[in-house]
Amino acid sequence: MKTTVQLNEVLQNSPNLILYGAPILIGLALIELILTIKDKKGLYEGKDFLTSLFIGLVHLVEGIFTKSAFFLLVLWIYNTVPWSIPVNWATSILCYIVLDFLRYVSHRLSHEINFLWATHVTHHNSTNFNLSTAFRQSWTQGIKIIFYLPVSFLGFHPVVFYIVHQLALLYSFSVHTKMIKKLPKWYSYLFVTPSHHRVHHGRNRKYLDKNYGSTFIIWDRIFNTFQEEEEEPVYGILDQPKTYNPVFLVFHVWIDIFKKIGCANSFKEVFDILFKPPGEVKKANYTRQTNSKLSVKME
Template sequence: MKQKISLDDVLSNAPDLILYAAPIMIGLALLEFYFSWKQKKELYEKKDFLASLSIGLVSVFQNLLIKSILFGSVIWFYNIVPWSIPVTWWTTILCFVALDFFRYWAHRFGHETSLFWATHVTHHNSEKYNLSTSFRLSWTQQIKVVFFLPISLMGFHPVVFFICHQIAVLYQFWIHTEYIRKLPKWISYIFVTPSHHRVHHGKNAHYLDKNYGSTFIIWDRMFGTFQPEDEQAIYGILDQPKHYNPVKLVFHVWGDIFRKMGKTKNPIKAVKLLFQPPDALYKDKKVE
């Protein structure tokens, strides 16, 4: 008979890898900042860097405060199914691949629907691309946990799930850089590289909504969203904020959504707006 998992079981056996890695990542970002300044590459802007750092630090401490809620939801779904997948090295790899598949779709919906774009836009609203960009994680992104609950329903152990999830998040750090250019073909055919992810952050017309992969680029190749890097990316978003206020950078699209919903007299249309492409928010808005 399947053994039920408690919150204490997970909290005591799933180390907080991101918390431990945070000082190392900040140190590497500062090192990149220094070399960028020394070499006059202008990859960093001081106010933008401080905004990214502020957003990232709040995100880390926020996750510490609410992780019991997130863990609890994953555990609950794991406990309601009568089956489980044994914990071995190969099922851990299988869990990571399955998680990456769902991360692809979570990321894709994060660009293709207004609701999830509001939870993701913070990561894109910088006109610079550097290691500190990986710190820009929205304080509302936890909503996307709904995309990962199928991992629990499949029977993967919650501890394995959370370790795989943290490794996937940490993988994102190194791909946010201009210093690493094209990698060998066999690597770039399977894995997401800095070259792939620069495309994803670009607002060049043919770069928009491409390369959603988290660790593996194979999903983009399979589902028609792959785009190789063929020109320098222009970073930022189409409706680019002209400030460095961390709170506004996190919540500006939420404000746009609520203003648009408030102007919509039909409540059904107002709710539908949440699941329409982000362009629907700005049809009547003049971009300054």
């Protein structure tokens, strides 16, 4: 018979790896910074680094509240469904694989749906690529927790879910570097590498919307979103902000969305602004005419 899991059980058996690991992650970024300065590689920019660090620290504090709400929901779903998956090493690995696939789906849709792009663009709007870039996590990305709820519906234990989720985040941090060039082919065929993720952050035409994988690159190979690193990526986004203001870097796409919604004249236009791909929404120039009707012109 399935045993109901209590919140205190989850809290007692689920170490906050991200919170405990934060000083180590910041330390690794500082070491990379020192090494690149010493070798004159110019991979870091002072203002950019401080901006990324500030965004990351606010996200860490904000995450205490959003993740608490998220795992209360996870706990409720697990206790509601009548089935459960036994806890052992094999099922823990299976949980990681299932979660990684859902992270692929969430990540891909975050590039293909405009309002989800608003929750993710912060991670891409640096023209540098280094360990500190991983700190750039939007303060509104908690919206995307809905993509991970199937893990609980399947019956994976909340403690297992919480731990593998954090391990996945830590792995994602490790691939944000230019210090590691290419890894062995067998590893690169299955797992995301720094080379793969450099492509993902590139704004070169051939690199756009590629390599969404978090831990396993195999999803990209299966769903035809894989791209090998060839020429040096140019980092940032197509409409790159010319500022280091962290608040603007977090909310600039949201600001654009609400401005366009303010000019919308129908539910369909609001729907398009929210759910069409970012590029299509960006090309549409929404303006109000003198008769208060919406004029939409394609640039």
